[in-house]
Every structure is written in structure tokens, then in C-alpha cells.
Amino acid sequence: MKFVAFERQAQGTGASRRLRNSGKTPGIVYGGEGQPQLIELDHNALWHALKKEAFHSTILEMELGGKVSKVLLRDVNMHPFKQLVQHVDFQRVDAKTKxxxxxxxxxxxxxxxxxxxxxxxxxxxxxxxxxxxxxxxxxxxxxxxxxxxxxxxxxxxxxxxxxxxxxxxxxxxxxxxxxxxxxSIGGGEEATEAAAGAAPADAKAAAPAKDAKAAPAKDAKAAAKK
Missing domain, CATH: 2.170.120.20 (Ribosomal protein L25, C-terminal domain)
Structure with a gap:
């Protein structure tokens, strides 16, 4: 993946705030043989790039001042509740370093x-x-x-x-x-089989109860005839 960065001259909290208000995101690139360098990126382009998994886990090509160098995304500082990238860090890649x-x-x-x-x-x-x-x-x-x-x-x-x-x-x-x-999802088929096996026993247990209710009714009819 490729992206474009620009050199950033101004430093400090106030300068970074003005940069964000203008639709830019402050950042830094470090590591390798060069010195740490302040950069700025277009916020909207960066925002869409961050949504891609590859931007976080692959080697990126950064164009800066007409030169292309290979870097890795190392840190992203997001606003606590706004959809705003406050700062990004990139690390230069050395082919001979793990x-x-x-x-x-x-x-x-x-x-x-x-x-x-x-x-x-x-x-x-x-x-x-x-x-x-x-x-x-x-x-x-x-x-x-x-x-x-x-x-x-x-x-x-x-x-x-x-x-x-x-x-x-x-x-x-x-x-x-x-x-x-x-x-494994427990209680599914085993519970169904257990319930099915218990049904006849419940039916037998319920039968005497019906007979018990019927007996008093017959006694009442006999008493009425008398």
C-alpha cells in the first residue's frame, strides 16, 4: 500500500491543533539510518486507509519529498469520542533487521x-x-x-x-x-430424550389420580338414590 506524507515544520500543541483543524494529521517517522522526521498527512485519506487490515500489518510505501521509503505503522492516537486521528507514528524498515x-x-x-x-x-x-x-x-x-x-x-x-x-x-x-x-452445546438432544423417556411414567402416575377423583362422584349418586 502507498500513501503520501508531507514535511511538517511547526511543532507544539497549538501548531498540531491548527493542523487538525485544516484537515491534516500530524505524525512522525523514525528508525533506520535517518533521523526522526515530523510529517503530516491528509486526514480523510488516512482515515480510510486505517480501515484496511493491510495498512496495520504490512510494509507500506511512503512518498515524502519526492522519495519513496518503506515504513510500518507503529502507533495511532485516536480522539476519545470523535472520529479523528490525532497522531500517527511510522517506523522505517531495514531489510537486514528483523x-x-x-x-x-x-x-x-x-x-x-x-x-x-x-x-x-x-x-x-x-x-x-x-x-x-x-x-x-x-x-x-x-x-x-x-x-x-x-x-x-x-x-x-x-x-x-x-x-x-x-x-x-x-x-x-x-x-x-x-x-x-x-x-459442545450441552442439554440439547439428551434433554429431549430424557423428557421423552419420562412421559409414560408420568402418564401412569397420573392415572390413579383420575380414579381417585371419580370414586367420590359414584358415592354421591348412590346416596341420592337412597
Whole structure:
């Protein structure tokens, strides 16, 4: 993805406020061999770009002063309640330096699995994005995980998926975290079968009660004849 940035001269809170009022968003680009540089971007173009998943997880081409450099989006500061981007940070990409990024996980094939198709289980996505380390040339836009092999009562762990070439997962605390868990819906068919099995017994229990009510009525008619 490509975007255009412009050099920003003015600094400070007041200058940034005036910049936002004019439809621009202040930002900064840092890292690599160059010095940190203040930039500004068109707010509307930035707003629409931020809605795209790839803008957050892939290497971007930034045109600045007639030159194109590769950068990563590192931070976005949003207004507490307005649809307003207050500030953005970008990091220059060095082809020889490994990146540490969060990449979204796309789950596919769950509807075709035995757990969902036959056993009518619910598949819970425990992790929606994954911390990874890789060189810029190996950075994936997302990681796709096939769930078609899921079975009832199982879970899918990180060690069970194949990561793209050159990509290493970074875990925090747990060595082999759960990505997806399969939960069976309890009480459905079993409860129906139990209710059906109990019906004849209830009917038998109810029969004597009807006879008990009928007996006093016959006694009353006999008393009337007398």
C-alpha cells in the first residue's frame, strides 16, 4: 500500500491543533539510518486507509519529498469520542533487521469440520492476532489457519499450525497457547430424550389420580338414590 506524507515544520500543541483543524494529521517517522522526521498527512485519506487490515500489518510505501521509503505503522492516537486521528507514528524498515509485529489470524474451514458439521459444536477463537518475528521480506499480511480437522472436545494449539517461511511466533508466558477451542452445546438432544423417556411414567402416575377423583362422584349418586 502507498500513501503520501508531507514535511511538517511547526511543532507544539497549538501548531498540531491548527493542523487538525485544516484537515491534516500530524505524525512522525523514525528508525533506520535517518533521523526522526515530523510529517503530516491528509486526514480523510488516512482515515480510510486505517480501515484496511493491510495498512496495520504490512510494509507500506511512503512518498515524502519526492522519495519513496518503506515504513510500518507503529502507533495511532485516536480522539476519545470523535472520529479523528490525532497522531500517527511510522517506523522505517531495514531489510537486514528483523521486525516484531502483530499479524492478524484468519481462521477458515470451521464449517466443514466434524466438530461443527456433525457434532454441532461451537468454535471459539481464543487468539485473533499473533506476535511474530521475521525479516521485512518474509512479513505476511495475515496467517491463515485451517480448522477443517477440528473434532469435538479438542483444542488447537500454536504448535499444531504451520507458520509461513521465515516467521517465528513470539509467546508471552505460555509456551504453547491455545488458538481455538471447541465447545459442545450441552442439554440439547439428551434433554429431549430424557423428557421423552419420562412421559409414560408420568402418564401412569397420573392415572390413579383420575380414579381417585371419580370414586367420590359414584358415592354421591348412590346416596341420592337412597
Amino acid at each position: 521486525l516484531h509485529m502483530k499479524v492478524p489470524v484468519h481462521y477458515v474451514g470451521a464449517e466443514e469440520s466434524q466438530a461443527v458439521k456433525l457434532d454441532h459444536c461451537v468454535v471459539n477463537h481464543v487468539i485473533s492476532d499473533l506476535d511474530i518475528s521475521c525479516f521485512p521480506g518474509d512479513l505476511p499480511e495475515f496467517i491463515e489457519v485451517d480448522l477443517s480437522g477440528l473434532k469435538k472436545g479438542t483444542s488447537l494449539h500454536l504448535s499444531e499450525i504451520k507458520l509461513p517461511k521465515g516467521v517465528t511466533a513470539i509467546t508471552h508466558g505460555k509456551k504453547d497457547p491455545v488458538l481455538v477451542s471447541v465447545v
